[in-house]
Amino acid sequence: MSKIIRMLDSSDTTHFEAMDTGIEFDYIPHIFDKLTTGDNRLYGLFLDGQMVSMSGYSIYSSRYAMLGRLRSDRRFNGYGYATELMAYVMNEAFKPGSIHWVGANTEEDNLPAQRVLERIGLTPYVTLHGALTKDPSTFESGAHPWQPITDLARKREWVDKYYAQTGAVFPYECYYPFPGSTDLFQDDDLKQWSFYENASQTRFLITKYDQKKHHYLHAVYPWHDIALQPGLWETIARDYWELKQKTDDDTYIWMDLTREEAQTLPAGHPFELPSPWVLYGINRVTWKGKANSAGMIG
Incomplete structure (x- = not known):
């Protein structure tokens, strides 16, 4: 089984739509183009050409990057793909020397997302x-x-x-x-x-x-x-x-x-x-x- 992680562009909308995320009303399809251009990046983890996890980041004030848009195909849960992808995305965000801080904001009751963030080395700052x-x-x-x-x-x-x-x-x-x-x-x-x-x-x-x-x-x-x-x-x-x-x-x-x-x-x-x-x-x-x-x- 071949596994790759790559940056996404607007043509990858079909890969996202083929994922079974369990989210009934997701805003991402409506702004997919925007999330792959300008100060925004999306990345996908693919198994044999099928995207099983997606995440990205946005840049603010040229010095800060916020991770987000984590989506996983429920049929591939339990294999650590979300953690692997988020670690990759975090490292990509830090590659430009101008980025001094990378973070993520998640709901307090979203424990799976918090576990992923902690596994890749992020620590909590504040709850708001x-x-x-x-x-x-x-x-x-x-x-x-x-x-x-x-x-x-x-x-x-x-x-x-x-x-x-x-x-x-x-x-x-x-x-x-x-x-x-x-x-x-x-x-x-x-x-x-x-x-x-x-x-x-x-x-x-x-x-x-x-x-x-x-x-x-x-x-x-x-x-x-x-x-x-x-x-x-x-x-x-x-x-x-x-x-x-x-x-x-x-x-x-x-x-x-x-x-x-x-x-x-x-x-x-x-x-x-x-x-x-x-x-x-x-x-x-x-x-x-x-x-x-x-x-x-x-």
């Missing part, structure tokens, strides 16, 4: 709820919204202090958080994202637009007192209703909350709290050390 609401009024107090920040240097000062210098996990997109670094915060992103700070300049907020299944105002606030800060939710609400008017479709506020933050929400809070996601990852130095020990790289 993608908390959703369409009703910001619960936390509003009638206070004035916060002051917008337009100066790029001031924006960078905030993210450097709370993310780049500490390595704290930053929610770069919905479903895609990364450990902070200077490289993560490119000028183009900082210019596009809306920044605000309170009157005493002791707190800041970032709001940014994202779209996955729905439209989202992604609100980033690196403190635990989200229900207590006057003006915070007036600021979020103003941006949310402005976005809602533009989309005229299902639109939510998304905030990434740790398990501890979710547990401290007051009774009657407005958030939906779907199953949390666990961020796994490994940096280049650790990966290279493990790869050298295994004789995988020179």
Whole structure:
């Protein structure tokens, strides 16, 4: 039996469609072309020409790669093909010298996926709820919204202090958080994202637009007192209703909350709290050390 792993292109859609993944409504066929071009890669493990496992990665800020799109043919479970493929994809992601960190984000109850990630050397960083609401009024107090920040240097000062210098996990997109670094915060992103700070300049907020299944105002606030800060939710609400008017479709506020933050929400809070996601990852130095020990790289 011949076994190969190779990069996929748009013509490999038929191989994917022939897999028995058990996923009834999968988004991948609709964006297969996109997942094989630009900053996205897909790879397949083939047995005698039949694809039995698929995975890939996407690059963010030129320095980070996120593994994902792991799909396996149920008829070939139990042979370690998913682990073999994911290890290969991780090593491919690290081949460009520019990639400093590779990770994966998986639902907390997806234990098989977590076992695969741990086998290839990734370790958990943080568990986050993608908390959703369409009703910001619960936390509003009638206070004035916060002051917008337009100066790029001031924006960078905030993210450097709370993310780049500490390595704290930053929610770069919905479903895609990364450990902070200077490289993560490119000028183009900082210019596009809306920044605000309170009157005493002791707190800041970032709001940014994202779209996955729905439209989202992604609100980033690196403190635990989200229900207590006057003006915070007036600021979020103003941006949310402005976005809602533009989309005229299902639109939510998304905030990434740790398990501890979710547990401290007051009774009657407005958030939906779907199953949390666990961020796994490994940096280049650790990966290279493990790869050298295994004789995988020179």
